[in-house]
Amino acid sequence: SQQGEEDPQALSIQEGENATMNCSYKTSINNLQWYRQNSGRGLVHLILIRSNEREKHSGRLRVTLDTSKKSSSLLITASRAADTASYFCATDGQGAQKLVFGQGTRLTINP
């Protein structure tokens, strides 16, 4: 069954605003990852957060993880048109090599 579920399914904001996407999952995990997929392209890894971490930063990205609630959020600050893409969370709750992806959040940044 599907492990991760992103919320919202679609998000449209103005350039410069912050974008927040949420992910919920069902089983215990070792880590959670976020990926970006531009239209017609493969997925690109953004950030990995381990189960013993609560927050992680990478450039304009901030990821939080709450293992008690089995949820994570991805915040993109000062959004740019180039951030327009689908964003997926992936968890390893079913095994180290077996990443399970959610259906993604489609983010549109309007100029």
Added chain:
Amino acid sequence: DTAVSQTPKYLVTQMGNDKSIKCEQNLGHDTMYWYKQDSKKFLKIMFSYNNKELIINETVPNRFSPKSPDKAHLNLHINSLELGDSAVYFCASSPDPGRSYEQYFGPGTRLTVT
């Protein structure tokens, strides 16, 4: 420098045909994967190979057969194609099978079965 490459990028074929998709990675990774992404963007793992050995085989029809001639290549052969096989297929690789690492994805192959 292409890290994970797939060919072809687009594949249009008729029901009942047999087709193959090729994947190569030049990252020196031990583990390679095949994923299927459906029209709703849901991405699901199909197979995983570690150093040419099958380690994950999800509930996939046996019309799908992966083949790994060496650890840098993982090809996907599909027999007797059906309409429901239409999707985007992604190959990916990662460095260490024993731990959860980020995966590196190819550009995808859009398969359309008519």
